[in-house]
Amino acid sequence: MKIVQVLGAGAVVIAALCGVGSVQAQMTPVGLWKTIDDDGKTEKSLVRITEKDGVLSGVIEKIFDPAKQDSKCDQCTDERKDKPALGMTIIRNVRQDADDKEIWTGGQILDPNNGKSYKTRLKPVDGGKTLQMRGYIGFIYRTQVWQRVE
Numbered sequence: 001m002k003i004v005q006v007l008g009a010g011a012v013v014i015a016a017l018c019g020v021g022s023v024q025a026q027m028t029p030v031g032l033w034k035t036i037d038d039d040g041k042t043e044k045s046l047v048r049i050t051e052k053d054g055v056l057s058g059v060i061e062k063i064f065d066p067a068k069q070d071s072k073c074d075q076c077t078d079e080r081k082d083k084p085a086l087g088m089t090i091i092r093n094v095r096q097d098a099d100d101k102e103i104w105t106g107g108q109i110l111d112p113n114n115g116k117s118y119k120t121r122l123k124p125v126d127g128g129k130t131l132q133m134r135g136y137i138g139f140i141y142r143t144q145v146w147q148r149v150e
Helices: 002-026
Strands: 031-036 043-052 055-063 089-096 108-111 116-125 130-137 140-148
Touching (some): 043 089, 089 116, 108 130
Antiparallel strands (some): 089 108
16 A cells, blocks of 8 residues: 555656646747847747757747848858848857856847847746847846747
């Protein structure tokens, strides 16, 4: 009888751990995000954030404005100069923060419209439905809220 009780309790613990894992999976920046302009209304693009060996990167998969479909990063100063914005990696080298597991930092985000790179901080909020994407230089920062697509 004790064996059955122990196995039953173990099954409950395993089921609970599986449930916790699925919730945590949503609280990651990994996925497809709809970027929203600073006005909070204008949809700009779709960016897919992926993870490899604990490092996040993000690539522009779609640009909503038809006039910007063929835009290039003519003001970039690195190897992305004069490359198409569509398909460009704009988020690089972001890792989960060692002290605060709810945020990802340490990398950079590129604004292909002006060619400037900013330090970045990513924080999933609202159960992982939205992402606070903060770009900053020193103490000056700008935060956009992106919406999870998948």
